[in-house]
Amino acid sequence: MELYPIFLNLKDKKCLVVGGGKVAERKVNALARCGAQILVISPRLTAGLQDMVNRGLIMHRRGYYQASDLVNTFLVISATDDDATNHAVAGDCMKNNIMVNVVDDPPRCNFFVPSVVHRGSLKLAISTGGSSPKLAKIIRQRLEHEFGPAFSEFNKFLGMVRKQVQEQVRDPARREQILKDLVDETTFLMVKQGDLEKAKERVNNVCHIDRCQP
Numbered sequence: 001m002e003l004y005p006i007f008l009n010l011k012d013k014k015c016l017v018v019g020g021g022k023v024a025e026r027k028v029n030a031l032a033r034c035g036a037q038i039l040v041i042s043p044r045l046t047a048g049l050q051d052m053v054n055r056g057l058i059m060h061r062r063g064y065y066q067a068s069d070l071v072n073t074f075l076v077i078s079a080t081d082d083d084a085t086n087h088a089v090a091g092d093c094m095k096n097n098i099m100v101n102v103v104d105d106p107p108r109c110n111f112f113v114p115s116v117v118h119r120g121s122l123k124l125a126i127s128t129g130g131s132s133p134k135l136a137k138i139i140r141q142r143l144e145h146e147f148g149p150a151f152s153e154f155n156k157f158l159g160m161v162r163k164q165v166q167e168q169v170r171d172p173a174r175r176e177q178i179l180k181d182l183v184d185e186t187t188f189l190m191v192k193q194g195d196l197e198k199a200k201e202r203v204n205n206v207c208h209i210d211r212c213q214p
């Protein structure tokens with residue numbers, strides 16, 4: 001099966017997490033950082049999830065999953081240790097065309113959660129298609145070394161410069177050429193070697209417009 005990789009905007013989308021154990025906590029944290037509106041259904045919660053409830057970051061209904069929990073839900077993660085519940089959640093979601101991930105049952109998922117290197121808006125997401133989550137984790141750790149925190153700032157800088165070029169360079173051919181030349185292998189290596197200022201200067205030299213300053 002070939003999986004289609006996408007990046008979802010979950011801001012204010014209702015997301016349901018069934019189960020309140022350590023796997024649920026990991027998935028909730030990933031959803032929370034994207035501004036999702038999260039409801040956890042579980043008779044028990046980890047201390048970390050309880051803390052998030054106390055701080056008003058997520059909602060919690062103490063109890064067992066019911067099909068009515070799915071009303072208005074965009075995305076569901078079923079992270080219980082109970083097969084019958086996980087099957088019921090998957091079946092109900094499939095019937096209603098809701099995105100669903102069942103953490104211990106890949107065939108019942110219509111999406112997998114990748115391993116992710118976070119560098120601000122720059123995300124490197126790794127999936128093994130479910131073959132080996134541990135391999136995905138090892139690759140993520142290697143990439144974290146290779147793509148250090150400087151990439152977060154550099155990516156933000158490029159986004160800003162690119163927007164300025166789009167707004168200020170009227171001639172379409174010139175604009176296209178500048179955008180293509182904005183970053184190259186040499187600039188990339190400067191960021192990688194930690195010379196962010198030099199990299200930014202090189203970008204500014206390409207666009208030659210006064211407002212392209214950090």
Ligand SMILES: C[C@@]1(CC(=O)O)c2cc3[nH]c(cc4nc(cc5[nH]c(cc(n2)[C@H]1CCC(=O)O)[C@@](C)(CC(=O)O)[C@@H]5CCC(=O)O)C(CC(=O)O)=C4CCC(=O)O)c(CCC(=O)O)c3CC(=O)O
Pocket residue numbers: 026027030101102103104105106109111112113114115116126127128129130131132133134135136137140
């Ligand atoms: C299909 C998928 C569904 C989904 O959850 O989306 C899935 C399924 C399962 N995971 C299992 C086990 C483990 N999962 C991890 C870790 C992670 N698992 C994640 C994703 C995924 N896991 C999806 C596929 C991703 C892909 O395509 O590669 C990561 C990447 C993202 C995240 O969860 O946030 C996160 C790493 C985050 C990071 O650190 O970067 C570890 C490692 C560890 O804990 O150290 C182990 C133990 C070692 C091992 O098994 O490899 C089991 C067996 C359970 C059992 O038998 O008890 C199943 C069920 C099965 O395979 O049948």
Ligand SMILES: NC(=O)C1=CN([C@@H]2O[C@H](COP(=O)(O)OP(=O)(O)OC[C@H]3O[C@@H](n4cnc5c(N)ncnc54)[C@H](O)[C@@H]3O)[C@@H](O)[C@H]2O)C=CC1
Pocket residue numbers: 018019020021022023024041042043044045046063064065079080081082085102103104133
């Ligand atoms: N996909 C992944 O990344 C991984 C998946 N797993 C699998 O994930 C599952 C959960 O693992 P853990 O979080 O460690 O288990 P856990 O035992 O800590 O948590 C299970 C949670 O489900 C809740 N629960 C049980 N029945 C429920 C129901 N009917 N409705 C709502 N909540 C219910 C329990 O109260 C508990 O909070 C296991 O099956 C495990 O094999 C394990 C490691 C990684």
